[in-house]
Amino acid sequence: MDQSDDYYDKYVESWEQVRGTLRSGYRAYDYNYSPYFSDYNNLYTFIYDNINTAWDNLKIKPVYFFFNDSDELEAVAISRSKAITINKGLLERLMEFFNRYEAYLARPASTQPVVYRHLDMPVHSLMFQSAALFLYYHELGHIIQHLPGTDRSFSESRIGTSDPTFILEDNVMELDADDFAAYNIASHVVDHWSRLPEVARDQQTLEILIGLNIASAFIMFYVLSGERLKPIYFEAYDHPHDTIRVVNIIGKMVEDAKGYRKTKNFTLSSQSILGVALRIVKDTFDETIYNDFRATLNRDQPQIVAHFNMLKNEYKTRSWLAGNRMIASQKSRSPFAKIKQLWMNFITPLFS
């Protein structure tokens, strides 16, 4: 039995443990015969190990993960079962999107960023993994919000907008779950960057890697929103507008990437990283969404910043949010001050 069989067996076993607690709409996707077996299995392997080794301070276990056999574009956290699921349909739609980037990369290597030549995987695979991990970490953030100690009841939480009524609490929780995802993705990015050959290990490369991950999140929100950008809204819906979410994620990833000793002499800027991300979106995916996003940011920036700061102010009174729980669980460790500062940072305007 090789290692991948091993994790497939764990997947089947974990599903057997959780299935009895789920409502009938859920069914594990058996990826054994999928043409994307290795994508599914690699993702499951990462998630299984992450659940079981990375969160001892927060006492999250048990948490169950499965791919839901549905074509709806959804990822869900189910509190009663402590289960996280990403729908097969969403993952495969994301794969299709990122595979388009392969065609773009057929252009001469000299026109591509140098870092692409030094990566240990194709760029479109990296982007797919980043989007899938964002979905996982976002939903894990919701599971952490609802560990014992919360005063908020919750049954299921989806990553995309659904309820048109503005619910302050839900908006705060969504931004917190995004923060949690961005923080974790950024630590993977810095780790990845630090393992590149020395010739590629400079500030520009780090900016491009962060930009790729931002572009992944951007495309993922775009796919979840039915492949269009909603007109900007503030006090509406249960999730913040995609523009606000993307701006938040950039700020979070940049702040986190700055917090490491090996990057401390870099002057990473949100503006230039947003530029990298938007170029990828524009060149490879859809110029309209790029233009809409840019126009919204330029036109509505004061309100975006004000709304964002209002939501961040609400963080302080909710100790059960994932970011606040992480700070509390790490207080005896040295990065505490850094992380605390990172979490409490308000937005830096992108186009001031």
Ligand SMILES: [Zn+2]
């Ligand atoms: Zn959510």
